Amino acid sequence: MERNLKNVLVISFGFLLLFTAYGGLQSLQSSLHSEEGLGVASLSVIYAALIFSSMFLPPILIKKLGCKWTITGSMCCYIAFSLGNFYASWYTLIPTSVILGLGGAPLWSAKCTYLTVAGNLYAEKAGKNGKDIINQYFGVFFLIFQSSGICGNLISSLIFSQASTKVEISEENLACCGAYDCMTDTTNTTGSAESSSSLIYTLLGTYTASGVLAVLLIVIFLDQIKLDQAETENEILETTSFWSTFLATFQHLKDKRQCLLIPLTMYSGFEQGFLAGDYTKTYVTCALGIHYVGYVMICFSAVNSLCSLLFGKISHFTGRKLLFAIATVTNTACIIALLLWKPHPKQLAVFFIFPALWGLSDAIWQTQTNALYGTLFEKHKEAAFANYRLWESVGFVIAFGYSTKLQVYIKLYILLSVLVLSMVMYGVVEYLKAKSSLGTGTATKKGNVGPLVQETHM
Numbered sequence: 001m002e003r004n005l006k007n008v009l010v011i012s013f014g015f016l017l018l019f020t021a022y023g024g025l026q027s028l029q030s031s032l033h034s035e036e037g038l039g040v041a042s043l044s045v046i047y048a049a050l051i052f053s054s055m056f057l058p059p060i061l062i063k064k065l066g067c068k069w070t071i072t073g074s075m076c077c078y079i080a081f082s083l084g085n086f087y088a089s090w091y092t093l094i095p096t097s098v099i100l101g102l103g104g105a106p107l108w109s110a111k112c113t114y115l116t117v118a119g120n121l122y123a124e125k126a127g128k129n130g131k132d133i134i135n136q137y138f139g140v141f142f143l144i145f146q147s148s149g150i151c152g153n154l155i156s157s158l159i160f161s162q163a164s165t166k167v168e169i170s171e172e173n174l175a176c177c178g179a180y181d182c183m184t185d186t187t188n189t190t191g192s193a194e195s196s197s198s199l200i201y202t203l204l205g206t207y208t209a210s211g212v213l214a215v216l217l218i219v220i221f222l223d224q225i226k227l228d229q230a231e232t233e234n235e236i237l238e239t240t241s242f243w244s245t246f247l248a249t250f251q252h253l254k255d256k257r258q259c260l261l262i263p264l265t266m267y268s269g270f271e272q273g274f275l276a277g278d279y280t281k282t283y284v285t286c287a288l289g290i291h292y293v294g295y296v297m298i299c300f301s302a303v304n305s306l307c308s309l310l311f312g313k314i315s316h317f318t319g320r321k322l323l324f325a326i327a328t329v330t331n332t333a334c335i336i337a338l339l340l341w342k343p344h345p346k347q348l349a350v351f352f353i354f355p356a357l358w359g360l361s362d363a364i365w366q367t368q369t370n371a372l373y374g375t376l377f378e379k380h381k382e383a384a385f386a387n388y389r390l391w392e393s394v395g396f397v398i399a400f401g402y403s404t405k406l407q408v409y410i411k412l413y414i415l416l417s418v419l420v421l422s423m424v425m426y427g428v429v430e431y432l433k434a435k436s437s438l439g440t441g442t443a444t445k446k447g448n449v450g451p452l453v454q455e456t457h458m
Contacts, residue, residue, distance in 0.1 A: 003223070004118050004119075004121075004122045004137075005140075006221070007114075007118060007222055007223055008115065008118065008137050008140050008141065009140070009144075010217060010218065010221045010222045011071070011111060011114065011115070011141065011218070011222065012140060012141045012143075012144035012145060013144060013217060014071070014075070014214045014215075014217045014218045014222070015111070015141070015144075015145045015148070015214070016144050016145055016147060016148050016151070016214075017148075017210045017211065017213050017214035017217065018075055018078055018148075018210070018211055018214040019145065019148035019149075019152065020148045020151040020152040020155070020207075020210050021078070021082055021152060021206075021207035021208070021210045021211045022078050022081070022082075022100075022152070022207075022211075023148050023149045023152040023153065023301075024151075024152030024153055024155055024156045024203075024207060024294065025081070025082065025085060025152075025207060026043065026276055027152075027153055027156070027276055027280055027293055027294065027297045028156060028280075028290070028293060028294075029042060029043055029276075029277070030043075030276070030277045030278070030280060030281035030285075030403065031280060031281050031284075031285040031290050031293060032085070032088070032200070032290070033085075033088045033093065034281065036404070037403065037404030037405075038088060038089075038090065038093060039277075040277045040400045040401075040403040040404055041094070041400070041401075041404070042093045042094060042097040043097070043273075043276070043277060043396070043400040044396070044397050044400035044401045044403075045094055045097040045098055045101065046081075046097045046098075046100050046101040046104070047101065047269070047393045047394075047396035047397045047400070048101065048393075048397050049097065049098045049099075049100070049101020049102050049104075050101040050102075050104045050105060050389075050393050051389075051390060051393045051394065051397070052101075052102070053101055053102045053103070053104055053105035053106065054104075054105035054386065054389050054390070054393070055249065055386075055390075057102065057105055057106050058070075058105050058106045058109035058110070059109075061073070061106045061110070062106070062109060062110055062113055066224055066225070066226070067110045067111075067113050067114040067117070067224075067225055068114070068218065068222050068223075068224045068225070069224075070106050070107070070109075070110035071107060071110045071111060071114070071218055071222070072215060072218050072219055073103070073106075074103035074104070074106045074107030074110065075103075075107065075211065075214055075215045075218065076103070076215060077099045077100050077102060077103025077104075077107075078100055078103060078107075078211055079208060079211040079212060079215065080096045080099045080100065081096045081097060081099065081100040082204060082207050082208040082211055083096065083208060084096030084097070085204050086201065086204050105389075111141075114225060115134065115137045115138060115141060116134055117225050118137065118225060119133040119134035119136075119137050120133075120134070121225075146301075146305040146308075147305075149297065149298070149300075149301030149304075149305075150298050150301050150302060152207075152294075153293070153294035153295070153296075153297040153298045153301065154294055154295075154298055155203070155206055155207075155294070156203055156291075156293065156294040157291050157292065157293070157294030157295045157298075158294075159199055159202055159203045159206070160199060160203070160289075160290055160291035160294070161291045162199060169286075169287065169289075169345065173286075174286075174287055174342075174343070174344060174345075175342075176286065177282060177283060177286035177287045177342070177343045178282065178283060178286075178287075178338075178341060178342050178343050178408065179338055179339050179340075179341075179407075179408045179409040179412060180407060180408070180409055181282045181286070181407055181408050248380070248383040248386070249383055249386040249387055249390065251383065252377070252380060252383035252384060252386075252387055253387070255377070255380075256432075257376055257377075257429050257432060257433075258377070258384065258387055260425040260426070260428050260429050260432075261369075261372070261373070261376075261425065261426070261429060262391050262425075263418060263421045263422040263425050264369060264422040264423075264425060264426050265369065265387070265388055265391035265392050265395070266391050266392065266394055266395035266398075266418065266422075267365070267395060267415075267418050267419055267422045268362075268365050268366065268369060268392045268395060269391075269392045269393060269394065269395020269396035269397075269398070269399060270395045270396075270398070270399045270414075270415055270418055271331065271358070271361070271362065271365065271415065271419075272362065272396065272399075273395065273396050273398075273399025273400050273403075274399060274411060274412075274415055275300065275355065275358050275362075276297075277399065277400050277403045278403060278408055278411060279296075279338075279354065279355070279358075280293045280296065280297065282408050283338075283343045283351065283354075284296050284343075284351055286343070287343040287344060287345055287351075288343075288345055288348075288351060292351065295352075296351055296352060296355050297355065299352045299355045299356050299359070300355035300356070300358055300359040300362075301359070302359070303355070303356045303359030303360055303363075304359035304360075304362055304363050304366075305363075306363075307359065307360050307363035307364070308363040308366065308367055310363075311323055311363055311364055311367050311368070312367050315367070315368065315371065320368045320371065320372060321430065323364045323368050324364065324368060324423070324426065326361075326364060327360075327361040327364035327365055327368075328419065328423050330357050330360060330361045331358075331361045331419055332416065332419065333357075334354055334357050334358060334361075335412050335415055335416045335419075336416075337354070338354065338408075338412055339409055339412050369388070370385075370388070372429075373385060373388050376429070376433065399411075
């Protein structure tokens with residue numbers, strides 16, 4: 001058990017170091033590289049490449065390289081993105097964004113495969129339930145990994161706070177902050193307090209070093225798992241072969257419930273993209289300065305983590321419908337308030353209230369949408385979650401793609417419209433599910449042969 005736990009801890013702290021860097025950079029892209037929308041364009045490219053990557057690369061790389069070296073190589077893709085930020089231009093940042101996107105899916109797939117294989121192998125030797133061990137491993141992983149959002153954003157804010165001069169933001173420039181922004185680069189660079197190149201290089205050097213440490217940790221301390229040691233691993237590779245995964249993803253769209261859930265899944269990408277790309281730039285950086293972005297995103301990450309744990313536990317008692325209703329009301333209230341609010345430095349607490357409420361809602365969207373997919377598509381989970389990753393990534397691509405083309409108030413109206421459409425379509429899914437369960441129950445009572453589908457109320 002000690003050796004297996006050691007490997008779980010090595011992967012967990014490797015991901016913590018890696019995403020300390022990437023999470024912090026993602027939050028700052030729209031503020032650091034606002035010229036011609038380079039920052040948000042790079043984020044859009046990352047998720048576009050991630051879509052392609054998730055369709056084709058994971059099973060091939062895991063089969064050829066094994067989990068350890070797939071994780072190592074994919075982590076190097078993230079380091080390339082950090083290096084691309086040192087001299088940010090369309091010729092450096094976009095190619096490194098593509099590289100990161102291509103490495104993203106194999107990284108997560110290899111991590112999941114490694115923990116699953118390690119859990120099953122240990123359970124077989126110890127005579128324990130494989131699912132219980134796997135759940136313990138994933139619990140340890142996410143407990144450590146979730147703190148990366150706090151660490152990365154704290155580093156950025158602490159470094160940018162070292163600026164020797166603080167620029168006082170004029171009322172004229174503050175008028176261009178918020179929902180009715182002026183759509184100019186000067187508006188946003190003023191709020192960033194013209195962070196010096198030395199501070200930016202210090203930040204990027206710190207993030208790059210964190211990524212390099214992650215790679216070294218994996219290379220030196222992580223044991224390689226031979227995938228032919230157990231039948232489970234062979235099954236993983238066989239069932240996720242190149243063409244079967246690709247075809248199953250799109251064949252799953254024949255299920256009308258999956259089609260109805262597309263708006264809800266895309267909304268997850270829209271709302272996260274708005275917070276990372278628009279709120280940080282047009283509200284926080286514009287009115288307070290770039291050194292506050294990290295603190296604000298720490299608030300989001302902390303609330304998100306705590307609420308994810310909370311809602312995961314209470315969903316068995318409340319049901320997912322009530323939780324989705326809470327998230328809808330909370331997000332709707334935030335969107336309306338952001339449309340009306342004119343950000344000002346004197347209202348410092350308000351800048352933290354929005355990400356806190358956003359983190360609460362996002363915790364529900366993430367936990368309950370994943371649970372909904374697992375419940376509805378129990379027999380086709382691989383294809384279902386491939387669709388989840390696909391449509392959430394599409395939401396990110398669209399949100400970041402139009403970020404520099406539209407004023408914030410238009411993006412807020414789009415966000416609200418997608419939210420309303422998502423809830424209407426989700427309501428239809430719940431209706432079809434209830435109707436199906438009722439029909440199955442009636443058929444069983446009449447004596448028809450067939451298993452009664454057991455539903456888990458989340």
